[in-house]
Amino acid sequence: MSLNSVLKEELLAISLSRDEVLSLEMVAKDFIGSLKAKGLKAFVGGSLAKGTLVRKDGKQDVDIFVVFDYSEDILKLEGVLKKVKLPGVFKKVHGSRDYFQIDCGEVLLEVIPVVKNQDPELAENVTDVSLRHVKYIVGEVKKNSKIADEIRLAKAFCQAQRCYGAESYVKGFSGYSLEVLVIFYGSFVKFLKGIGKNKIVDPMKYFRRRCDVMSELNASKLVGPIILVDPTFKFRNITAGLGYETFGKFAEVAKKFLKSPSLKFFERKGIDVDGMKKLKGAFVEIDLKTDRQEGDIAGTKMKKFLDFFASELVRKQQKVLMKEFDYSGFGKKAKGYLVVEEKGDIEVRGPSVGLEEAVKNLKKAKGRKVFERKGYFWVKEKVSVESIFDSLKKVEKEMGAGGKLV
Secondary structure, eight states: OOHHHHHHHHHHHHOOOHHHHHHHHHHHHHHHHHHHTTTOEEEEOHHHHHTOOOOOSSOEEEEEEEEESSGGGGHHHHHHHHHSOOSSEEEEEOSSSOEEEEEOSSEEEEEEEEEOOSOGGGOSSGGGGHHHHHHHHHHHHHHOTTHHHHHHHHHHHHHHTTOBOOOTTTOOBOHHHHHHHHHHHSSHHHHHHHTTTOSEEOTTOOOSSHHHHHHHSOGGGSOSSOEEEETTEEEEETTTTOOHHHHHHHHHHHHHHHHSOOGGGGSOOOOOHHHHHTSSSEEEEEEEEESSOTTHHHHHHHHHHHHHHHHHHHHTTOEEEEEEEEOOSSSSEEEEEEEEEOOSEEEEEEEETTOHHHHHHHHHSTTOEEEEETTEEEEEEEOOHHHHHHGGGGGHHHHTEEEEEO
């Protein structure tokens, strides 16, 4: 298939009909009406408000922003939600600021409290600038209605390739960052072609020079593969949460798609376990678990545990050839996969020859061979993936996650 044919067919598959959109808007409108009856200001936000919604196999998310004048007033929201007649099952979700979900079957309402602010620099929470984001994207879509379809393609592509989502365990593109990038480049294909060429993307040209960006943005927000200056707030990098590992995978698959366009690139697939097993090295499968809240918190804890295990392997002179993390976003369990080039015997440098007490303690350790080389004592020890993993048991409680080798 040609590139245009692939994009046209995919767009048909991911676009909602006008009736489907109206149905979602009606659910949102009815719910907002019940909040307004209690004196709360509420608005539709997210992709539904922007006109960039992508069809999902499961529930369609609809963001509802409840706007408060002061942060203290947010405490009223939970009480109001418990009193009004809700269209579905109610759930509180903990985060940088708690929000609420109402599961209506085919629709998941996400009720997000925000504080009205005139200056984004004074926003107490990143969600407080969400209304500005909606306004900006809606304005750009009005200027060029076709850009909404290009954004849908970008979101569907990134979702399929596991690089969509600002959650800490994903470290991918947020929905807003993709919208801004596609608008900046002009289309989905131009976005794929151009994204790797620019380290800094400044859509509004707030900064004249690259060095101005580097000096004026918070240093902690400058790490990462690209810097995307928020069109609604010049001192914010929208892609601050994008990880090098995720971006590297995205860039690689983008090149493959442009070279050989296919609908397969828009199909979300499981981890290629069989392919990993064929690599030269030991295949390691881990059942991960946590007792923390499902979603971003649970995923982040389990991913951090997997990353720590991989770093311990490297510290013990094992070579990690490949690493994959598989979490659905729901529940408190996940899978970790590694391919490791094992080194059974390693040499670790110990204390210098002159440190007698340290040397005595070193020689007392059982199962270690101690020898001297160039003024230091060295220890020769046997290690394995299993022994290194077992050593992590002592940090499971502290990390809030753990697991077992399969």
